[in-house]
Amino acid sequence: MTLSELKKKYLDFFKSKEHAIVPSASLIPDNDPTALFINSGMHPLVPYLLGQPHPAGKRLADVQKCIRTGDIEDVGDNTHLTFFEMLGNWSLGDYFKKEAIEWSFEFLTGKEWLNIPISKLAVTVFEGEEGIPRDEFSAGVWEKLGMPKDSIFFMPREDNWWGPAGQTGPCGPDSEMFFVFDKPDCSPKCRPGCKCGKYVEIWNDVFMEFNKNAEGKYVPLVQQNIDTGMGVERTVVVLSGKNNVYEIDEFQAIFRKIEEISGKKYVDFQKSFRIIGDHIRSSTFILGDQKGISPSNVDQGYILRRLIRRASRHGKLLGITEPFLGRLAVIVIDLYSNDYAELKQNKDRVILELEKEEQKFLETLEKGLKEFEKLLKTGPEHTIDGKTAFDLFGTYGFPLEMTRELAMEKGMNVDETAFWEAYKAHQELSRAGAEQKFKGGLADHSEISTKYHTATHLLHKALRMTLGNHVEQRGSNITQERMRFDFSHPTKMTPDEIKKVEDIVNEAIKRDMPVSWKEMTVPEAKAEGAIGLFEEKYGNQVKVYTMGDFSKEICGGPHVEHTGTLGTFKIAKEEACSAGVRRIKAVLT
Ligand code: SER
Numbered sequence: 366m367t368l369s370e371l372k373k374k375y376l377d378f379f380k381s382k383e384h385a386i387v388p389s390a391s392l393i394p395d396n397d398p399t400a401l402f403i404n405s406g407m408h409p410l411v412p413y414l415l416g417q418p419h420p421a422g423k424r425l426a427d428v429q430k431c432i433r434t435g436d437i438e439d440v441g442d443n444t445h446l447t448f449f450e451m452l453g454n455w456s457l458g459d460y461f462k463k464e465a466i467e468w469s470f471e472f473l474t475g476k477e478w479l480n481i482p483i484s485k486l487a488v489t490v491f492e493g494e495e496g497i498p499r500d501e502f503s504a505g506v507w508e509k510l511g512m513p514k515d516s517i518f519f520m521p522r523e524d525n526w527w528g529p530a531g532q533t534g535p536c537g538p539d540s541e542m543f544f545v546f547d548k549p550d551c552s553p554k555c556r557p558g559c560k561c562g563k564y565v566e567i568w569n570d571v572f573m574e575f576n577k578n579a580e581g582k583y584v585p586l587v588q589q590n591i592d593t594g595m596g597v598e599r600t601v602v603v604l605s606g607k608n609n610v611y612e613i614d615e616f617q618a619i620f621r622k623i624e625e626i627s628g629k630k631y632v633d634f635q636k637s638f639r640i641i642g643d644h645i646r647s648s649t650f651i652l653g654d655q656k657g658i659s660p661s662n663v664d665q666g667y668i669l670r671r672l673i674r675r676a677s678r679h680g681k682l683l684g685i686t687e688p689f690l691g692r693l694a695v696i697v698i699d700l701y702s703n704d705y706a707e708l709k710q711n712k713d714r715v716i717l718e719l720e721k722e723e724q725k726f727l728e729t730l731e732k733g734l735k736e737f738e739k740l741l742k743t744g745p746e747h748t749i750d751g752k753t754a755f756d757l758f759g760t761y762g763f764p765l766e767m768t769r770e771l772a773m774e775k776g777m778n779v780d781e782t783a784f785w786e787a788y789k790a791h792q793e794l795s796r797a798g799a800e801q802k803f804k805g806g807l808a809d810h811s812e813i814s815t816k817y818h819t820a821t822h823l824l825h826k827a828l829r830m831t832l833g834n835h836v837e838q839r840g841s842n843i844t845q846e847r848m849r850f851d852f853s854h855p856t857k858m859t860p861d862e863i864k865k866v867e868d869i870v871n872e873a874i875k876r877d878m879p880v881s882w883k884e885m886t887v888p889e890a891k892a893e894g895a896i897g898l899f900e901e902k903y904g905n906q907v908k909v910y911t912m913g914d915f916s917k918e919i920c921g922g923p924h925v926e927h928t929g930t931l932g933t934f935k936i937a938k939e940e941a942c943s944a945g946v947r948r949i950k951a952v953l954t
Contacts, residue, residue: 366601366604366605367613367614368450368597368598368613368614368615369703371597371600371601371604372450372452372597372704374472374478374479375452375472375595376426378468378471378472378478379426380426382424382454382468383424384424384426384454384455385421385422385425385426386425386426386427387421387427388427389427389428389429389430389450390403390409391403391655392430392431392432392650392651392654392656393654393658393665394408394409400530401664401665401668402431402434402665402668403429403431403432404431404433405431405451405530405594406427406431406452406453406455406593406594407455407530407571407573407592408429408431408530410425410455411530411534411535413455414457414534414573414586415534415535415576415586416458416587416588418457422457423456423457423459424455424456424457424459424460425454425455426454426455427455428450428452428597429453430448430450430650430705431448431449431450431451432447432647432650432651432668433447433449434647434668434671437671437766438766438770440640440643440644441635441636441639441640441643443608443610444599444609445643446598446643446647447643447672448643448646448647448650449596449597449598449599450598451594451595452593452594452595452596452597453592453593453594453595454468454593455591455592456589456591457588457590458587458590459591460591461589461591462503462506462540462570462572463506465572465591465593466506466510466540467506469568469570469593470507470511473486473568474486479604481604483511483512483513483516485545486512486516486542486543486544486545487516487518487542487543487564488507488512488516488517488518488540488541488542488543489517489518489524489525489540489541489543489557490503490504490507490518490520490525490540491503491519491520491521491522491526491538491539491540492519492520492521492525493519494521494522496583497538497583499519500519500525500540500572503572504519507540516545518557520558524541524558525538525539525540525541526539527539527571528573528577528592533576533577533578533579534576534577535573535575535586535590535592536571536573536575536576536577536583537572537573537574537575538571538572539569539571539572540569540570540572541557541566541568541569541570542566542568542569542570543557543564543566543567544564544565544567544603545563545564546562546563546564546565547563548561548563565599567595567596567599567600567603568593568594568595568600569593569594569595570591570592571592571593572589572591573586573589573590573591573592574586574589574590581923598610611638611639611642615646615697615701616639616642618700619641619642619646619693619696619697620638620642622692622693622696623638623641623642623689626685626689626692627680627683627685628684629683629684634683636679637679637680637682637683640675640679641679641680641683641693644672644673644675644676645690645694645697646697647672648669648672648673648676648690648694648719649694649697649698649708649715649719650697650701650708651665651669651672652669652694652711652714652715652719653698653707653711653714654707655707657711657714659718660673660718667764670722671764671767673690673719673722673723673726674722674726674762674763674764674767675767675770677723677726678730678767681730686727688719688723688724688727690719690720690723691715691717691719691723694719695712695716698715725762726762729760729761729762730762732761733757733760733761733762736756736757736761737763737768737771740753740777741777747777748777748778748779748780749777749778750780750783751783751784751786751787752783754779754780754781754783754784754787755784755787755788758784758788759791765779765781769781782933782935782954813845814844814845815923815925816925816930816931816932816953817843817847817848817953818848818923818924820848820870820934820951820953821838821841821843821848821850822910822912822916822918823869823870823873823874823912823915823916823931823934824850824866824870824934824949824951825838825896825916826869826896826915826916826918827865827866827869827870827873828852829896831862831865831866831869832854832858832862835854836852836853837852837896838851838852838897839851839852839853839942839946846952847950847951847952848950848952849949849950850948850949850951851942851946851947851949852946852947852949853945854945854946854947855945857939857941857947858939863936863939866936867935871933873912873915873928874929874931874932874933874934875929876913876915877927877928877929878912878913878914878915878928879912879913879926879927880910880911880912880924880925881910882911882922883908883911884908884909885907886907887907887919890907890909890919893909893917894917895917895918896916896917896919897920907919908920908922910922910924912924913928931953932953932954933954934951934952934953935951935952935953935954936949936950936951937951937952938950
């Protein structure tokens with residue numbers, strides 16, 4: 366099975382179920398300031414999932430090009446890619462769970478389709494939680510189709526819930542499908558989600574019936590939608606019995622070319638070959654996109670620059686001294702231009718931009734590496750300070766991740782917080798904002814909000830410890846970039862007080878305290894010494910969140926499970942808000 370065969374089968378199948386085939390959207394999102402790149406099939410369809418009519422109708426299927434750079438450091442292992450294609454079928458308020466599951470089953474097991482034996486499949490469904498019932502319905506549909514009961518697993522939100530793609534938007538419980546490998550040595554408790562490799566997810570049917578709003582509430586959507594996603598590369602690997610994603614023909618073709626240019630063999634330099642192969646594919650697609658991004662120091666351009674320079678550096682490790690990425694891009698374009706006409710149209714531009722960027726980088730790479738060598742004299746276990754890391758970026762064009770990679774190869778660290786401080790001063794961008802953006806991938810956003818939310822509790826307590834028990838929360842506001850916390854206090858905080866508060870919070874983070882909650886009445890909460898807003902609006906029962914022995918506060922949640930995941934807390938600003946109320950802006954890095 367090849368990528369093209371899988372894509373064709375999938376689209377043919379859904380055409381036979383009266384779906385309109387729609388083209389892939391651009392990799393650059395429209396009207397979504399929270400994301401640099403399209404990261405899933407549903408992402409460009411958000412307005413239609415929210416109820417706007419789609420010109421092609423209520424049943425759609427497509428192959429969407431996607432970029433996820435959140436795990437860029439893992440590229441080179443057996444599974445991670447920064448560019449991938451995702452197959453999807455969509456119901457915009459048309460069919461729902463029953464048909465979606467029946468068609469998934471038919472496509473996976475049907476003789477003329479993927480023809481996977483039922484014994485090689487397992488599925489998961491949502492186990493339910495307060496307010497959202499256990500998905501007995503979907504389990505029932507799977508069972509009726511012939512899935513044995515012991516191949517249907519009920520799983521919690523962390524496994525069986527998808528979305529929203531950003532901080533807000535459509536989302537819902539899902540049912541995931543797994544290819545089952547033989548792993549007789551794993552424990553009897555092994556189930557989907559186990560890392561042993563027995564269960565590999567190949568498809569996800571999301572039952573999108575909620576919209577997460579700005580207050581974090583899940584409100585029913587105006588229509589019930591289906592959003593499904595099947596990763597093309599991964600599914601081909603699984604179905605063709607290959608060991609890893611780089612064994613697909615497309616990567617092999619790129620590797621043959623790298624062997625020809627470098628005179629080195631893939632088997633001897635696997636990691637560098639894989640990084641170059643992955644990064645040239647994503648760079649070619651970004652440069653060749655309808656919206657044509659160029660390398661730069663901000664936003665999508667920075668990600669692109671990072672991809673090109675990292676590929677170029679690994680080329681150097683293979684002994685290549687001339688720009689070579691343009692020659693590889695030609696292969697990528699040839700392989701993909703049948704499906705993506707824009708690549709052919711933008712071919713000259715792609716090659717020119719790659720050559721320009723590589724040339725520029727090669728001019729400074731040598732000197733930059735010499736500068737880096739000097740740092741080695743300070744010995745291993747040395748931390749490269751932020752200014753030096755920023756100079757390597759500013760003067761020699763080393764993206765932070767490259768300095769980190771070089772440092773790690775020598776057993777050294779980089780003070781990344783200080784790097785982002787310097788970057789911020791330079792770019793007039795907030796550090797957390799810049800860093801968050803470059804991490805890419807929308808999935809992080811709700812996670813970062815949750816972290817900030819937990820940090821407000823730690824800050825609240827630290828302020829009371831430092832300034833006194835008159836401190837009470839007056840308001841709070843969280844974005845992906847920072848938290849804002851208003852509290853009662855009559856005077857400006859001194860630098861010492863600010864430092865003390867930061868230290869207390871960071872100490873509380875370091876202690877990695879467990880976070881838990883209990884429901885109780887307001888008088889019980891008061892008796893337990895909980896702080897927080899004891900207002901009527903909470904009703905009779907309130908939730909009390911406890912963080913180790915440090916903080917106890919009335920709150921609706923959500924919070925992280927352990928304080929240790931928050932990172933480093935820093936107060937960016939302390940100012941007057943209104944009479945007797947101060948305002949703190951703080952970041953986690
Ligand atoms: N949105 C879901 C995913 O990305 C299904 O398409 O997995």
